[in-house]
Amino acid sequence: MACGPLHGIRVVEHTHMYAGPYCCALLGDLGADVIKVEPVERGDRIRELGPFTPEGHFSYPFGVRNRNKRSLAVDLSTPEGQAIAHRLVATADVFVHNIRPQTLERLGLSYQRLRAINPRLIFAGISGFGDRGPYKDLPGQDLQIQAMSGILSVTGYPDLPSTPIGDHIGDAAGGIITALAILSALYHRERTGQGQEVRTSLLASLMAFQHDRFSVFLNTGRVPQKQGMGSPVSPPPYGIWRCQDGKELSLSSARDDQWVAFCQAVGHPEWASDPRFATREGREAHRGILAEMLRAVFLQRDRDEWIALLRRHDQWVVPVRDYAQVLADGDLEANGKIAETVHPRAGRIRALAFPADLLGSPATVRRPAPLLGEHTQEILHELGYTTEEIERLRQKKVVR
DSSP states (O other): OTTOTTTTOEEEEEOOTTHHHHHHHHHHHTTOEEEEEEOTTTOSGGGGOSOBOTTTTOBHHHHHHSTTEEEEEBOTTSHHHHHHHHHHHTTOSEEEEOOOHHHHHHTTOOHHHHHHHOTTOEEEEEESSOSSSTTTTSOOOHHHHHHHHTGGGGSBOTTSOOOOOSSOHHHHHHHHHHHHHHHHHHHHHHHHOOOEEEEEEHHHHHHHTTHHHHHHHHHHOOOOOOOBTSOSSSOTTSEEEEOTTSOEEEEOOOSHHHHHHHHHHTTOGGGGGOTTTSSHHHHHHTHHHHHHHHHHHHTTSOHHHHHHHHHHTTOOEEEOOOHHHHHHTSHHHHTTOEEEEEETTTEEEEEEOOSSOOSSSOOOOOSOOOOTTTTHHHHHHHTTOOHHHHHHHHHTTSBO
16 A cells, blocks of 8 residues: 555644644554644644744744645634534544643534544544643643653753753654554444544653653652663663763663673773672662773773774664764665655755554655645535635635
8 A cells, every 4th residue: 555554544633733743744654634724823833933944934843743734724713614624524534632621612623522423533632631630731741741750850960950851752752652542543443333532641651651660660669860871770881971082872781791791891800700790789789889980991992992892792882873973874764764845835844754664555755744724725625615615714714
């Protein structure tokens, strides 16, 4: 299937900013017909946030999160706009939103209302903190989710302020988990014929990305602490180490047999039999002094020299790279992980491709992110509106 495994599935999204648009972009990559319903005046708020393309002043964040979509600009506060939305939902398989329940009700888009129109509909909602509990009314924003999820409490140095993760990991997690839940609901519908409501939250999604560490806490009661360039669950030499030339390497050697080979590699075979360090438990108990010893050792050679030497001793070691270095070696492009579209206003836009290879039904990027209302007339014609009716709706500013 050249168009992807979700070819023939229609997704209607009323989402903004990151998690919802990213979720629907993933479904679009997999072949779904994604229709983005946007307010007539401004559209998705991310359209107004940069950085912007040199040509056309088009938002890069909007462009990469909204590829493979068509835009329907409609005023959902009007009866005519709600009628359009309802007619559209009647043709849909999935409806995705990240809107507060009170707003959905006001716009005529509650699950109860849409289920009556289309009982087979998969209705997926993304919130910040879930629909129950003390935080259900808090806004969902990535930094807030990172702070509330506990992930900042295990990231960085214990004597310094907490350090946010370098990208919107909570939003990304929410988009991925919601897409997974939607696919599961579609499979359930395939077997039973039943639609259903799907609820996800950014908090629960980011907690899922901490499954291992949080599960250990749940069963032991031990609260993990920040370990600087190391790990709360693996003792040195596991960690990030700065070398003589100022560059860093990442070493993932934690087992006792790896420790013996590591000691040989760094010229200190006696450390392997030192009772303080001979076992993983001992290295954990003496983590502080061992880390100081290793910091001094790694400053004796340049990074690439260390990597070559450590790999000869079967250590798991790689360089710490920035984005330019990640792209420069050609690995992403060799594996087809860079997608490119040509936008009618903005020109070339590059982004990460769908992360998995489906060899029999590959994900594809078939169209660039839409201009606001670019496909309004096309979609309304598909729904049975005449050209005259569409023009009247435009004159009343119900659609754009």
